[in-house]
Amino acid sequence: xxxxxxxxxxxxxxxxxxxxxxxxxxxxxxxxxxxxxxxxxxxxxxxxxxxxxxxxxxxxxxxxxxxxxxxxxxxxxxxxxxxxxxxxxxxxxxxxxxxxxxxxxxxxxxxxxxxxxxxxxxxxxxxxxxxxxxxxxxxxxxxxxxxxxxxxxxxxxxxxxxxxxxxxxxxxxxxxxxxxxxxxxxxxxxxxxxxxxxxxxxxxxxxxxxxxxxxxxxxxxxxxxxxxxxxxxxxxxxxxxxxxxxxxxxxxxxxxxxxxxxxxxxxxxxxxxxxxxxxxxxxxxxxxxxxxxxxxxxxxxxxxxxxxxxxxxxxxxxxxxxxxxxxxxxxxxxxxxxxxxxxxxxxxxxxxxxxxxxxxxxxxxxxxxxxxxxxxxxxxxxxxxxxxxxxxxxxxxxxxxxxxxxxxxxxxxxxxxxxxxxxxxxxxxxxxxxxxxxxxxxxxxxxxxxxxxxxxxxxxxxxxxxxxxx
Numbered sequence: 001x002x003x004x005x006x007x008x009x010x011x012x013x014x015x016x017x018x019x020x021x022x023x024x025x026x027x028x029x030x031x032x033x034x035x036x037x038x039x040x041x042x043x044x045x046x047x048x049x050x051x052x053x054x055x056x057x058x059x060x061x062x063x064x065x066x067x068x069x070x071x072x073x074x075x076x077x078x079x080x081x082x083x084x085x086x087x088x089x090x091x092x093x094x095x096x097x098x099x100x101x102x103x104x105x106x107x108x109x110x111x112x113x114x115x116x117x118x119x120x121x122x123x124x125x126x127x128x129x130x131x132x133x134x135x136x137x138x139x140x141x142x143x144x145x146x147x148x149x150x151x152x153x154x155x156x157x158x159x160x161x162x163x164x165x166x167x168x169x170x171x172x173x174x175x176x177x178x179x180x181x182x183x184x185x186x187x188x189x190x191x192x193x194x195x196x197x198x199x200x201x202x203x204x205x206x207x208x209x210x211x212x213x214x215x216x217x218x219x220x221x222x223x224x225x226x227x228x229x230x231x232x233x234x235x236x237x238x239x240x241x242x243x244x245x246x247x248x249x250x251x252x253x254x255x256x257x258x259x260x261x262x263x264x265x266x267x268x269x270x271x272x273x274x275x276x277x278x279x280x281x282x283x284x285x286x287x288x289x290x291x292x293x294x295x296x297x298x299x300x301x302x303x304x305x306x307x308x309x310x311x312x313x314x315x316x317x318x319x320x321x322x323x324x325x326x327x328x329x330x331x332x333x334x335x336x337x338x339x340x341x342x343x344x345x346x347x348x349x350x351x352x353x354x355x356x357x358x359x360x361x362x363x364x365x366x367x368x369x370x371x372x373x374x375x376x377x378x379x380x381x382x383x384x385x386x387x388x389x390x391x392x393x394x395x396x397x398x399x400x401x402x403x404x405x406x407x408x409x410x411x412x413x414x415x416x417x418x419x420x421x422x423x424x425x426x427x428x429x430x431x432x433x434x435x436x437x438x439x440x441x442x443x444x445x446x447x448x449x450x451x452x453x454x455x456x457x458x459x460x461x462x463x464x465x466x467x468x469x470x
Contacts, residue, residue, distance in 0.1 A: 312337070
């Protein structure tokens, strides 16, 4: 799985951030985007009024979504700074292109200056990078006070927390040491010197040594040690955190939530909830609608080619599993002389397969046979990007062999996906399928609109130069 994590993922804002860091992470990118638009308009003696106010609102929301929470402390040299700048330029240009496309479709494009939009597309990443560097300088200056913390329980989770806190300079938190009841022989190598005492000694140590934070990694139950610790610290101002050990599970979009005041922990859930679900569906509708219109001549050409070169239906329909594991009908241009429904049996296509027609070979190599799935996206049974749907017979075979196989059905299947752009487009053997599922689950963990856009660009490049397609 390490090969899947090519880049460290942004952690976003978190409750442990000091207030100034929390505010800057949340608002820096959106505020800079709006300020940059105002500056571009000011150069042309214009202001954020009328239609431009709407663009400013879209810019605020778009910066929050496309650029995400600002990340400080990550750029350690000029190469890192340039990487961040290039990433911001690409993200922002894609967003500006989407905004302009919406303007054209809505008939409002003539009311906006294209020159201002282009200037905004390039000024915003530069201004954001400068703002990040300035914020880094202010937030990482030594004058900011350090917070002192202890960890109760020298456990793997506690050590993981220590590594994370020490590696994040913005937290300004010093891990003083651990409190542990186990004998020294059972404490991990290299940690015995950091043990400050037994759990019963935590209260006295905290009160005498100006400790600000206590992290408890012991099991969350009515443990007498935990109850005594909480009772002893109730007359102090120290902050206390429990660390539930949920990392033993195969987390998919793990998060905390509340149901009418009752705390719950999501261990395995879809990334598409709330605004994320609306953003994903809106993007699907815009892209599939525009693609259907723009590619209508290609659709007609392929349909005619299928009809004229071999007997049988133009559209091939096959049962596959979709959202929540429910059967859907997937549309493709027919490329073979047979039309297996995939419900009871399915035979994987191989290179030089005699069932594939000459014209079918062409549309398979160019992925044109997948175009009718745009109608699946429009009807809501599929998405543009997501795990590729498998025939029902394939699902029933591999769900028993690959742990977590069915979790991929917590999202709509896609025309293209993270596994496909990483080289796992075909292959019906257990090894290939296992890697494909790993990438599908990694996509669900990492999902963002920006990741979807990257997958679309990589798909386009792959279709143009994929010698393994057949």
